[in-house]
Amino acid sequence: MDFSLSEQQQKWYDAAVRFARDELVDAESVAREQRGEFWREGYQRCGRFGILGLPIPSGYGGQGTDIPTAVAAMEGLGYGCPDTGLIFALNASLWTTTMPILTFGTEAQKARYLPRLCDGRSFGANGASEPEAGSDIFSMTTRAVRRGDRWVLNGRKVWITGGPIADVFLCFATTDPSKGVLGITAFLINRDTPGFHVVREISKLGMRTAPMGELVFEDCELPAESLLGREGRGARIFNAALEWERGAILASVVGTMRRQLDRCIQQARTRKQFGQPIGKFQSVSNRIVDMMTRLETSRWMIQRYAWLKQEGKDATIAASMAKLHVSECFVQNSLDAVRIFGASGYSVEGGLERDVRDSVGGVLFSGTNDIQRNIIAQHLRL
Numbered sequence: 126m127d128f129s130l131s132e133q134q135q136k137w138y139d140a141a142v143r144f145a146r147d148e149l150v151d152a153e154s155v156a157r158e159q160r161g162e163f164w165r166e167g168y169q170r171c172g173r174f175g176i177l178g179l180p181i182p183s184g185y186g187g188q189g190t191d192i193p194t195a196v197a198a199m200e201g202l203g204y205g206c207p208d209t210g211l212i213f214a215l216n217a218s219l220w221t222t223t224m225p226i227l228t229f230g231t232e233a234q235k236a237r238y239l240p241r242l243c244d245g246r247s248f249g250a251n252g253a254s255e256p257e258a259g260s261d262i263f264s265m266t267t268r269a270v271r272r273g274d275r276w277v278l279n280g281r282k283v284w285i286t287g288g289p290i291a292d293v294f295l296c297f298a299t300t301d302p303s304k305g306v307l308g309i310t311a312f313l314i315n316r317d318t319p320g321f322h323v324v325r326e327i328s329k330l331g332m333r334t335a336p337m338g339e340l341v342f343e344d345c346e347l348p349a350e351s352l353l354g355r356e357g358r359g360a361r362i363f364n365a366a367l368e369w370e371r372g373a374i375l376a377s378v379v380g381t382m383r384r385q386l387d388r389c390i391q392q393a394r395t396r397k398q399f400g401q402p403i404g405k406f407q408s409v410s411n412r413i414v415d416m417m418t419r420l421e422t423s424r425w426m427i428q429r430y431a432w433l434k435q436e437g438k439d440a441t442i443a444a445s446m447a448k449l450h451v452s453e454c455f456v457q458n459s460l461d462a463v464r465i466f467g468a469s470g471y472s473v474e475g476g477l478e479r480d481v482r483d484s485v486g487g488v489l490f491s492g493t494n495d496i497q498r499n500i501i502a503q504h505l506r507l
């Protein structure tokens with residue numbers, strides 16, 4: 126078993142670290158976070174660098190890398206750039222909109238949407254959650270009714286990452302509530318479609334640079350070619366999108382955890398109390414060892430998921446385990462970093478408190494970690 130990165134993976138990892146440090150770190154970063162502002166220019170720089178379309182074939186404007194290379198590059202991005210919100214937003218667009226269009230779209234849909242999503246002209250959002258349908262997602266009530274050769278949608282979506290800024294939305298509705306899961310259908314919707322409204326921007330605990338919104342459909346008419354996949358096959362598309370998200374979206378926080386670890390080691394060696402470096406106190410060194418162990422296990426879980434996908438093997442459980450483990454590790458490592466730095470870790474200028482706030486969303490999105498445990502338990506026939 127070879128655990129090292131291949132030449133191509135290492136090349137992308139190194140390039141992503143350099144790019145992130147040179148082009149995604151600027152003096153405005155803290156202010157943007159405080160204002161809860163999406164950095165469109167930073168997103169477009171990512172498009173020019175090529176990271177938005179890493180696993181997308183070059184014929185559609187992507188880089189055509191394999192999945193292990195894509196997650197290695199995302200890890201590099203997270204290591205080099207402290208704006209976890211921006212990186213989360215671009216990953217959400219990639220894994221939950223771009224990849225489903227690549228996998229389930231017609232040639233016309235791929236040609237229309239993918240080049241723009243890859244080069245940063247468009248941002249994609251995925252709208253499934255509703256006020257009364259969260260974990261129980263397939264109880265959604267947004268309704269799509271066929272009228273001639275068009276579809277008419279009515280309903281509401283909430284907690285949608287990128288909602289306030291997205292250009293294209295992959296949304297789910299039921300075409301026949303009596304069929305339950307088999308009534309769920311996926312649609313691609315352009316932002317400027319009449320009857321489609323982004324009604325609210327939702328402020329939140331962390332990842333404030335990844336805007337979140339609420340969407341409303343009011344007799345929103347869509348042409349037949351808006352259907353993604355077939356009528357009644359939306360649950361399959363939803364599950365595929367969620368699997369990509371669970372397995373890959375946290376690759377960048379592995380890079381964030383490595384950045385935290387580097388800083389903590391440095392601090393433990395240089396900060397002196399009681400006449401010696403704090404790293405000499407076992408309570409500090411043990412904490413750092415635990416952080417490193419969480420970082421390494423997180424890394425292997427995501428790489429394993431990526432490898433399974435690349436090999437065309439079933440990765441459902443690997444995705445749920447990666448999501449569950451990495452998100453919990455990120456919360457714990459972020460808290461541990463603050464403890465090691467003391468009050469300077471708690472201060473905004475220390476640059477670590479933001480990670481604590483940014484980490485919490487991971488235990489909720491893509492299905493809460495309770496739901497991931499349910500999926501894994503079901504697999505064990507429990």
Ligand SMILES: Cc1cc2nc3c(=O)[nH]c(=O)nc-3n(C[C@H](O)[C@H](O)[C@H](O)COP(=O)(O)OP(=O)(O)OC[C@H]3O[C@@H](n4cnc5c(N)ncnc54)[C@H](O)[C@@H]3O)c2cc1C
Pocket residue numbers: 217250251252253254258259260261283284285286287332486487489490491492493494495496499
């Ligand atoms: C940062 C962030 C980004 C998001 N982005 C998007 C997005 O882009 N698109 C989108 O559609 N949605 C998005 N969501 C919504 C997300 O998918 C939901 O928050 C999630 O599915 C949980 O639904 P809920 O919030 O309604 O909680 P609920 O389903 O009401 O759950 C509340 C609590 O009950 C627990 N619970 C519920 N059912 C069970 C069960 N069967 N077993 C055990 N425990 C259970 C949950 O674990 C949780 O602790 C995002 C959420 C966050 C936090």
